[in-house]
Amino acid sequence: MKKTRFEFNELPYRTLEKFGLTQDMIEDLPMRVLDELCDGRHSPVLPVRVSDENGEVIESRTRFAFYRLDNGQVEVLFYPALKSSPLERYDKAQQTQLLDGKAIIADAETADGRHTKAFVQIDRETKQVMSVPTPIIGRNLQVLAEELHLGQTEVNGIQHGEPMTIVVDNDPVTVGIDLHARTGIRFCAGDERKWHEQSKREWDKYTFGVYGCWVMDDEGNLDYVPEEEYTEELWNEQKKNAERNRAAGLHK
Structure with a gap:
């Protein structure tokens, strides 16, 4: 399997629709999310529904x-939300670090069955265990260390899952390993607490698209409402959103 750039017109919409994700729902995702998907990166956690062998509808998130x-066809892989993370292969100390949200370096198996060292981290939203081979992020850490003049002790701390707060132009900036980030390393203006708070992708309560709206509940779950099912509250929010966008355009 090769990760490459994907175009909108070749995405497997028929497969996605079998899981309750229509083309309208996908196209109404924010443009930054669509860009990430077309770069081969993971989607946000979205609702899916399928029918089992008894015809019962099962709802989940993934x-x-x-x-x-190899033949050029585009397919989709799902990473469903789990009740708990599969951590049996890690020792107690590693499990504690992972459950604390930290990245660790551990043995991992590649797609072709080879064993290698990898950065490992739990996806807090799905409890899936993510891994990236160490040379990839190691190279990025090396560039970071040179740019920010970090010593080996500081680099070692970041490698072992500890976010590092430094001062840049008199302001605190925290950097740490986040396997969801494009480079595997995420920056945040502020201290370590801010860095952890920022780890959830930023979504507004209402994200309006062409065909409907993605709504985020108080627990951070996303659900889609097509325009024909808008409540009075959603129509009012859409009007406010349009007015904000119009005002922002006038002040450019």
Whole structure:
């Protein structure tokens, strides 16, 4: 499987629709999310529904990502939300670090069955265990260390899952390993507490698209409401959103 750039017109909408994710729902995701999907990165955690062998509808939540087969066809992989993380292969100390949200370096198996060292971290939203080979993020850490003049002790701390707060232009900036970030390393203006708070992707309560609206509840779950099912509250929010966008355009 090769990760490459994907175009909108080749995405496997028919497969996604079997899981309750229509083309309208996908196209109404924020443009930054669509760009990430087309780069082969994971989606936000979205609702899915399928029918079992008895015809019962089962609802769940999952991330997904696209990949390209050797014949050029684009397929989709799902990363469903789990009740608990599968951590049996890690020792007690590693499990404690992972459950604290930290990245660790551990043995991992590649897609072709080879064993290698990898950065490992739990996706807090799905409880899936993510891993990235150490040379990839190690190289990025090396560039970071040179840019910010970090010593080996500081780099070692970041490698072992400890976010590091430094001062840049008199302001605190925290950097740490986050396997959801494009480079595997995430920056945040502020201290370590801010860094952890920022770890959830930023969504407004209402994200309006062309065909409907993605609504985030108080627990951070996203659900989609098509325009024909808008409540009075949603129509009012759409009007406010349009007015804000119009005002922002006038002040450019």
